[in-house]
Amino acid sequence: MKRSIPAVAALAAVASLALAACSGGTSTASQPPAASAGATTASGGLCGTGDVTLTVSGWSLSTTPEFKKLADAFHTKCPNVTVQVKEYDASNYSTLITADLAANAGPDIITQKEVKYVTTFVSGNQLLDVSDLTSQLDPKLSGLTSYQVNGKQYAIPYRQDSWVLFYNKNLFDKAKVAYPDGTWTWDDYVKAAKSLATALQAGGNSSVFGTYEHSWQSTLQGFANAQAPKGGILTGDYSYMKPYYERALDLQNSKAQVDFGSITTNKLTYQGQFGKQQAAMMPMGSWYVATLIAQQASGDADKFNWGFAPIPQYDSSTTGTDKTPVTFGDPTGFGINAAIAKSKVAAAKGFLVFAASTDAAKALAGIGITPALTTADVASTYFATPGAPTDALSKFAWTTHKTSPENVTDPRTAQVQSILNDAHTAIMSGSSSIDAALAQAKQRVHDEVGIG
Amino acid sequence: MASFTIDDAGPRARSVQPRRRRPGAKLKRRNTLIGWSFILPNFIGFALLTLVPVLALFYISFTNWNVFGTAKWLGLANFRRLVHDASFRTALWNTVYYSVVHIPLTLVISLALAMLLNRKLRGVAFFRTAAFFPYITSVVAITTVWNLLFSPKYGPINDVLRFVGIANPPGWTTSATWAMPAVIIVGTWREMGYYMILFLAGLQTVPRELYEAARMDGANAWKRFRHVTIPCLRPTTFFVTVMLTIGSFKVFDIILLMTNGGPGQATLVLSQFIYNTGFVNYQFGYASAASIALFVICIAVTIVQFVVNKRRAA
Numbered sequence: 001m002k003r004s005i006p007a008v009a010a011l012a013a014v015a016s017l018a019l020a021a022c023s024g025g026t027s028t029a030s031q032p033p034a035a036s037a038g039a040t041t042a043s044g045g046l047c048g049t050g051d052v053t054l055t056v057s058g059w060s061l062s063t064t065p066e067f068k069k070l071a072d073a074f075h076t077k078c079p080n081v082t083v084q085v086k087e088y089d090a091s092n093y094s095t096l097i098t099a100d101l102a103a104n105a106g107p108d109i110i111t112q113k114e115v116k117y118v119t120t121f122v123s124g125n126q127l128l129d130v131s132d133l134t135s136q137l138d139p140k141l142s143g144l145t146s147y148q149v150n151g152k153q154y155a156i157p158y159r160q161d162s163w164v165l166f167y168n169k170n171l172f173d174k175a176k177v178a179y180p181d182g183t184w185t186w187d188d189y190v191k192a193a194k195s196l197a198t199a200l201q202a203g204g205n206s207s208v209f210g211t212y213e214h215s216w217q218s219t220l221q222g223f224a225n226a227q228a229p230k231g232g233i234l235t236g237d238y239s240y241m242k243p244y245y246e247r248a249l250d251l252q253n254s255k256a257q258v259d260f261g262s263i264t265t266n267k268l269t270y271q272g273q274f275g276k277q278q279a280a281m282m283p284m285g286s287w288y289v290a291t292l293i294a295q296q297a298s299g300d301a302d303k304f305n306w307g308f309a310p311i312p313q314y315d316s317s318t319t320g321t322d323k324t325p326v327t328f329g330d331p332t333g334f335g336i337n338a339a340i341a342k343s344k345v346a347a348a349k350g351f352l353v354f355a356a357s358t359d360a361a362k363a364l365a366g367i368g369i370t371p372a373l374t375t376a377d378v379a380s381t382y383f384a385t386p387g388a389p390t391d392a393l394s395k396f397a398w399t400t401h402k403t404s405p406e407n408v409t410d411p412r413t414a415q416v417q418s419i420l421n422d423a424h425t426a427i428m429s430g431s432s433s434i435d436a437a438l439a440q441a442k443q444r445v446h447d448e449v450g451i452g
Numbered sequence: 453m454a455s456f457t458i459d460d461a462g463p464r465a466r467s468v469q470p471r472r473r474r475p476g477a478k479l480k481r482r483n484t485l486i487g488w489s490f491i492l493p494n495f496i497g498f499a500l501l502t503l504v505p506v507l508a509l510f511y512i513s514f515t516n517w518n519v520f521g522t523a524k525w526l527g528l529a530n531f532r533r534l535v536h537d538a539s540f541r542t543a544l545w546n547t548v549y550y551s552v553v554h555i556p557l558t559l560v561i562s563l564a565l566a567m568l569l570n571r572k573l574r575g576v577a578f579f580r581t582a583a584f585f586p587y588i589t590s591v592v593a594i595t596t597v598w599n600l601l602f603s604p605k606y607g608p609i610n611d612v613l614r615f616v617g618i619a620n621p622p623g624w625t626t627s628a629t630w631a632m633p634a635v636i637i638v639g640t641w642r643e644m645g646y647y648m649i650l651f652l653a654g655l656q657t658v659p660r661e662l663y664e665a666a667r668m669d670g671a672n673a674w675k676r677f678r679h680v681t682i683p684c685l686r687p688t689t690f691f692v693t694v695m696l697t698i699g700s701f702k703v704f705d706i707i708l709l710m711t712n713g714g715p716g717q718a719t720l721v722l723s724q725f726i727y728n729t730g731f732v733n734y735q736f737g738y739a740s741a742a743s744i745a746l747f748v749i750c751i752a753v754t755i756v757q758f759v760v761n762k763r764r765a766a
């Protein structure tokens with residue numbers, strides 16, 4: 001026993017020295033390539049030169065076909081480049097990719113799943129500056145600003161979902177309520193939800209609701225942040241969310257919407273609620289279009305007529321099909337690992353430009369995904385998908401919108417969002433009044449994040 | 453008697469030693485090597501996966517490390533920030549709340565279960581196994597089912613409460629007041645089987661004749677329990693209390709899955725505060741400082757328990 005103590009101590013010392021040496025090595029090694037590789041421009045055109053194999057991070061490949069679609073399309077365009085998708089667990093994606101990058105084992109191209117972690121990667125010198133690519137992109141490409149830090153571009157978006165209002169035409173017809181027409185403010189929406197609930201529950205069916213707002217904070221705060229005149233998560237004062245919460249509580253109390261407690265305790269899914277016709281309307285991201293088409297085809301969702309409309313607006317200044325409705329959403333983009341081999345940089349940059357091009361947008365639209373480039377040309381491909389709605393309002397909602405970022409690209413975003421999520425659960429569960437919870441959020445953001 | 457033995461053994465040992473010294477040392481070295489080779493596989497794993505990270509944690513807690521690059525030394529700034537952090541205080545208070553209710557409750561229930569199942573009973577093996585089931589069931593499954601049971605409008609628990617005449621049953625996991633009791637109920641239900649097994653083992657060691665003697669002296673059931681069972685179980689009770697305390701202070705999985713710390717911050721506990729700070733906000737330095745605070749609390753409480761136990765034993 002006596003002898004083992006120094007031995008243990010020695011071993012621990014050796015191990016910790018090895019760890020220190022190892023971490024020191026990675027941190028210094030990860031910095032120089034960022035500078036030197038940035039200077040290399042795409043000299044070999046889109047495809048680079050020579051045979052190159054690029055690795056791209058992705059998630060849930062069986063249900064997220066976009067990675068393989070883009071990889072194959074790029075290989076067709078540039079036969080010298082092979083793109084391999086490295087799969088990560090979807091729910092732990094950010095943690096896993098962070099761990100891989102910290103261990104210098106990340107793939108060449110880092111897919112940016114959550115905008116709130118972009119600044120972490122940038123401050124850690126993990127992403128290559130790709131500002132030189134912006135001149136090669138379509139000016140209509142949306143979501144670029146989400147990847148800008150200190151005036152430099154660190155990733156290029158290829159996908160940009162935004163929130164729209166899904167509605168079930170059959171249930172609207174049954175309740176004899178007029179379809180959304182693009183002129184709705186949130187008050188119109190609440191009124192419609194209540195009339196729908198009254199009509200649909202008249203037969204004694206209390207499990208059908210006028211609308212379904214999922215329990216996420218974004219379902220409510222996302223709109224307040226994007227639409228309210230004083231909105232913004234970094235403002236430090238969240239009283240602008242109050243009318244949004246009043247409406248949500250009103251919907252719950254009048255049974256036009258299932259209550260928050262039932263959503264969280266019964267683990268209701270939005271796919272089930274809308275797909276099984278438990279709600280006539282649902283604000284949701286445009287990613288749900290592809291899911292609903294697939295689930296109606298497979299039988300996981302009922303077969304009914306549906307469409308989607310622009311999301312209801314703060315006031316009438318942005319309603320109507322002659323205006324641009326304001327909604328929110330975050331892009332998904334590709335960035336380049338700062339530690340990428342120099343010989344691969346040109347091809348990797350080529351892949352980023354390609355993924356944001358009209359060709360790639362059409363390929364994505366063909367599998368029901370909303371690309372970051374939604375021109376009329378791309379829209380016709382998107383709405384030609386069997387099972388997709390064909391009405392003019394759905395097309396308008398898909399192509400015309402001002403999409404504010406849900407997560408502002410700022411190092412404080414993650415922390416502010418988790419404080420606002422506490423306020424959200426406190427208000428929606430009825431544990432706290434709107435004023436008290438928003439005041440507490442303000443105080444906490446001030447104390448813990450230093451805003452305001 | 454004692455001095456005689458020593459006097460007798462002393463010279464013999466001295467006279468034998470020179471002859472045996474070399475082989476004895478060799479044997480000792482061999483035994484040590486064999487011993488090391490037995491624990492080495494485990495020790496390498498422990499050192500790499502536990503010891504080194506724990507040592508690193510102490511260093512990181514004094515820095516502002518965010519996973520990438522080098523960490524900047526901050527001195528005690530993280531700890532100063534902890535003291536003034538209202539969320540940390542909320543988490544600390546909630547953890548104490550959980551522990552103070554959960555520890556005695558689990559202790560009493562598991563002891564009661566053990567006493568109940570320590571008798572000759574038809575199907576006792578089945579009941580013992582049944583009580584142990586929650587402990588070996590996946591925590592994800594447990595929390596999903598309990599969440600359904602606790603559902604304020606459609607859950608069976610509130611249905612029963614309404615049936616017995618309670619007009620406004622609690623909102624359980626959707627209410628800031630009742631979320632913690634709900635979590636404690638599930639925590640107790642899950643762990644009682646495990647501690648019951650420990651108590652059962654302890655009860656087997658209580659000598660029968662003590663009960664017999666107590667009965668002869670006219671002690672009733674309560675007195676036998678109070679003056680025979682409890683003192684004889686003291687080592688077991690001590691072990692259970694220590695394990696329960698540490699377990700309660702680092703409670704995490706049940707809360708993350710049942711309420712995710714909500715509603716608001718009603719069930720935010722220290723482990724979750726650490727998790728959020730580290731893996732959601734990427735402030736690993738600050739999260740490490742909070743972990744050290746949790747470590748210090750756990751070790752302080754354990755030391756107090758050891759001291760109290762020693763004093764009682766004396």
